[in-house]
Amino acid sequence: MPESPLSEFDWKCQPQAAMLIDQWTEEFVRDNRFVADLRTRMLDETGTRLSDWLDHFSLPFSVETESLLSQSGFQLRREPGDPIWQHPAGLFPHVVLGGFPKRRVTIQVESVADFLVAHRSATPIQGLPGSSLRLACVWETESTEFCVIERHGDIGFKPSELPVTNVQAILQHQEALLLRKRDFVSDEDGFAHACSLIAAAKKDLGVDRTCDLFFAAERRYWASRNKAARVQKSRQDELGLGWANHDHHTYRSSRQHFTRLIALLEQLGFQCRERFYGGAEAGWGAQVLEQPATGVVIFADVDLTAEEVSGDFAHAPLPHRDQLGTVGLWCKLHGEAVLQAGMHHLECQFDFAAARTQLAERGIKTMAPFTDFNFLKQAFTNGEVWPVAEGRIEQAVSEGAITTEQAERFRHSGSIGSHLEILQRDEGYKGFNQTGINEIIRKTDPRYAH
Structure with missing residues (x-):
């Protein structure tokens, strides 16, 4: 019998997965001074937790780690490259397993460049300006790395170093969505106008980058009020x-x-x-x-x-x-x-x-x-x-x-x-x-x- 539409998505707590992620997070806090200091500043200065920003862990491959992930409800995402584990039933960072020399934790930010400026870091950024994925390794110890990542509709983990050929189109559609006319004589015309801007952006940039630009503009409009x-x-x-x-x-x-x-x-x-x-x-x-x-x-x-x-x-x-x-x-x-x-x-x-x-x-x-x-x-x-x-x-x-x-x-x-x-x-x-x-x-x- 098919599920009722009101019970089809019956989300549950995932305590075992949470314990595993918390354990790994605490290990990074213990072994990486920058991570420890950042966690304190996040709580004291923004009222947020380090866990609220986690994007993914990159860990050396081992059968034991795979077993822990599987037992905790994580599932392997089938695609080329290093094995990527994700949890379909909970909100958790992804876990990438591979031949990494060090353990790495990566948080997501809106802008890698802004993060580096805020922390007075001159570390190089992987991924050119305008790329859908940019990454920077901010702090290293003998056994750990701390990185920041920005995503613009990109679910990958490795930034492309290929030239970004549509930067002008990105900027044009970003501005069009930010300055979108919202008040029309009829709301039908307002919806039609918004949909036409979305269609034009999708044609040049694809649906995921367009979605990213649209909601960046929406947050700015909301914050202005x-x-x-x-x-x-x-x-x-x-x-x-x-x-x-x-x-x-x-x-x-x-x-x-x-x-x-x-x-x-x-x-x-x-x-x-x-x-x-x-x-x-x-x-x-x-x-x-x-x-x-x-x-x-x-x-x-x-x-x-x-x-x-x-x-x-x-x-x-x-x-x-x-x-x-x-x-x-x-x-x-x-x-x-x-x-x-x-x-x-x-x-x-x-x-x-x-x-x-x-x-x-x-x-x-x-x-x-x-x-x-x-x-x-x-x-x-x-x-x-x-x-x-x-x-x-x-x-x-x-x-x-x-x-x-x-x-x-x-x-x-x-x-x-x-x-x-x-x-x-x-x-x-x-x-x-x-x-x-x-x-x-x-x-x-x-x-x-x-």
Whole structure:
């Protein structure tokens, strides 16, 4: 019997794999002073953990190591070159086994050059500017190496030294996506424009590089409208890390345009994962999507009924409903997340307690946690309040979506727009909380949030 679409992706904790990765990480911290110092600075200066940035381990091949990986749930990725082990059921760094003279740990950053500048290192970079994969070995000991890697839709491990022939095209499409027009007379035109930019970039660069450029632009637009994002980004940039610890990007959509949003994401190479339903009282659901080459995960929110969540709501158009839920009203007041509004939130991986404490010291407070498990902790920063355009307020009143009293409040006080989300994952848990989010989403509903 086929699995229910609501239980098809039943993520579990992977304690054995987590213990193995933690053991190897501690060995690197013990044997490599730079790694030890960096771990301390990450926690103290960014509220993140070394484990939040791990990309892969490169270890000398041994039958014993292969056995440990296999017993811990890792599987061999069949491709030419050194054996690459990955864990299909959890969030863990890859493990490359080969004839390496030293053990190597590599973290992912947004820019290798930025990391080297931040740490005053002149080590050479492998991979030319504009390459889809760049790598630098920052610190060596007799038995270990510490490296940083930047990826632009490349799942490999060895940078190419071939000339990059499309640098101009990369820069042109990067700028086009960054400066993308978002506000049109009709949202249909806005979606068509975005899709045309994506199609043009894909023609020149391929789908994976296009996806990487698109979400780099999306994060910049979101941060331009969210103070918490700018504060945290500056902290991570001090160490040359960027947003490489992103966990998922959350988009809100009206029912009218939800299938358009999904089609746009699938144009960027996304594949549908699990479905999410907040419950009958919440009245909203989500489709989770993942782009395999970039590692970008999307949480796409929409007002939804219990009956609709069991159908293919990502691809079958949702019928019009007069009553707006939390997600629909947010879109009514601010616009579609992929168009005028920008993302509702970016969720990144942190040390939960450290990040909340450090941000509070900088004037960024967080809401009460909506997840507090041993393996998953989540909380929004207090919402960034945006002004609401008069035309949107008048339309919402005329359609009965808000009362005249609420309209006056939005005119004078604005409405919650976006957040940064603080998340901590442990034991490789890859899923999401299906129970605690209902109440917190209601608290972000502009009708009840003041």
